[in-house]
Amino acid sequence: xxxxxxxxxxxxxxxxxxHEVLDTAFAARGVVSRWAVWDDPFVDWAGAGLVCVRSTWxxxxxxxxxxxxxxxxxxxxxxxxxxxxxxxxxxxxxxxxRYSRVPTVPTVIADNPVDLRAAIGGFGTAxxxxxxxxxxxxxxxxxDAESWLPVDAGPWVVQPLVESVxxxxxxxxxxxxxxxxxxxxxxxxxxxxxxxSRYGGTSKAVTLSxxxxxxxxxxxxxxxxxxxxxxxxxxxxLLHHDGRLVVSEVxxxxxxxxxDLVPGNAARFVDAVLPHLG
Ligand SMILES: Nc1ncnc2c1ncn2[C@@H]1O[C@H](COP(=O)(O)OP(=O)(O)O)[C@@H](O)[C@H]1O
Ligand SMILES: [Mg+2]
Numbered sequence: 001x002x003x004x005x006x007x008x009x010x011x012x013x014x015x016x017x018x019h020e021v022l023d024t025a026f027a028a029r030g031v032v033s034r035w036a037v038w039d040d041p042f043v044d045w046a047g048a049g050l051v052c053v054r055s056t057w058x059x060x061x062x063x064x065x066x067x068x069x070x071x072x073x074x075x076x077x078x079x080x081x082x083x084x085x086x087x088x089x090x091x092x093x094x095x096x097x098r099y100s101r102v103p104t105v106p107t108v109i110a111d112n113p114v115d116l117r118a119a120i121g122g123f124g125t126a127x128x129x130x131x132x133x134x135x136x137x138x139x140x141x142x143x144d145a146e147s148w149l150p151v152d153a154g155p156w157v158v159q160p161l162v163e164s165v166x167x168x169x170x171x172x173x174x175x176x177x178x179x180x181x182x183x184x185x186x187x188x189x190x191x192x193x194x195x196x197s198r199y200g201g202t203s204k205a206v207t208l209s210x211x212x213x214x215x216x217x218x219x220x221x222x223x224x225x226x227x228x229x230x231x232x233x234x235x236x237x238l239l240h241h242d243g244r245l246v247v248s249e250v251x252x253x254x255x256x257x258x259x260d261l262v263p264g265n266a267a268r269f270v271d272a273v274l275p276h277l278g
Contacts, residue, residue, distance in 0.1 A: 003277055004033040005048040008055040013037060016055035018259025021266040029270060031277070038069055050277045051077045052233075053084070056254045060134045063088060078276055079252055083229040087253045090131050090157045092226075096247065100222035102215070103246040105162060105239060111155040119158035120145035127162075127193065131155045134254075136194035161193070162248075164240040170195050170248060171238040173208070173216035174257065174265055176272040178231070180213035182262045205261045211245055212238055219247045227252075232272045 004026060008015055015022065015035040026033035036043040038056045045051055051073050059066035066088075070081040086092050093107040106123075109131065110116035120126040120142050129139040130152065141161055142148050150156070169187035173180050182205065189200030197203070216236035224231050235255030237248045257265045 001032065001049075002034050002047060003031045003049045004273070005043070005045060005051045006033060006035045007038040007051060007053045008035045009039075009058045010037055011058065012055040016256055016259065018257070018261075018263065018266075021259050021263045022257070022269065025266040025270040029274065031270070031274065039065065045073055045076075048076065050273065052273055053078070053254050055256065057134055057256075059088065059254070060130070060132050060137070063132050076278070078232055078273060079229055083227045083231075084253045086227050087223075087250070088132055090129070090133070090249075092250070093157070093247070095226050096219065096222055096250070099226055100218075102219045102222050103244065105159050105241060105246050105248050108158045109155065110158055113150065113154075116150060116154065116156055116158065117145045120148075123158065123160040125161040127159045128156050129159075131157055136196045136199060139194055141193060160241075162239045162241045165193050165195065166190060168240045171206075171209070171212045171245070172258070173212050173236045173238065174255075174262070174268070175216050175220045175234045175236060176232070176265075176268045178217065178220065180208060180216050181268045182265055183208045183212060184258050184261055203258065203261060205258070215245050215247065219250050220252075223250050223252060232276065233269055 067081055067085055070077055070084050091109050093104045096102050097104045108119040110119045126142045128142055138152060166188045169185050172184045174182045184203050185206045186195035186201055186203040188195045192199040195201035215238060219236045220231050220234045231252050235251040238245045239248045259266055
């Protein structure tokens, strides 16, 4: 009998980077956990006590399939399909800005090239990214809306270029069971604004800073209120913009836990999810 199935993707069959510490943390509590590829038709999801989404990092290519899979799992899926539907479309940043006092990176939605051009023009130098996207794919800087055409069909979100990502970097605060527990600082290279290592970015564990921790907890509380879902695990990404910290992303679907940099996240994740094991 498997207690917990950890949903992953074909590129990460064995689990997310650093998964060994998570496997050990479950075993140390006498819990049987296994990694399973979310779109593998032979997995017996119904046989598990609890399903946690972890490294399903190809979902953005097939969002309807992913949400269909999540919906079929029903209540044994932690956070659940409706929270995922909200969180996998970056337009959720508008909800946060509208329905909470949490500051976010200014964000505009554009569904067609005309709106896209207008949105870019409103920001001067802008960052354009797919509304449904992951791993920095499709994120571009646009300096001049007049002489630029998107390569993909949209829809998009448009934001001002937050230049601090190349020196102060992006802060990721991990929030488990409503408590901020750890922090990673990710800095982009001079060649790219994306902080991911594949684009030359560097990440390291840093001490939890009070301002980042408080904002992250606020963002998770606002997410709970908006979605009506108790948030067990989250990673809140923050940027320095206009002299203050603002929320760039609230990841409640498949936040990488950076287990190789912060192995302590494993036990905190396990402690947070186990009360949900029926
Ligand atoms: N407005 C922005 N200004 C500067 N850098 C940005 C901005 N938006 C995104 N980035 C960079 O691109 C990366 C990927 O964008 P993000 O919004 O985190 O989408 P995802 O991680 O879902 O692909 C961020 O981690 C950051 O490094
Ligand atoms: Mg991101």
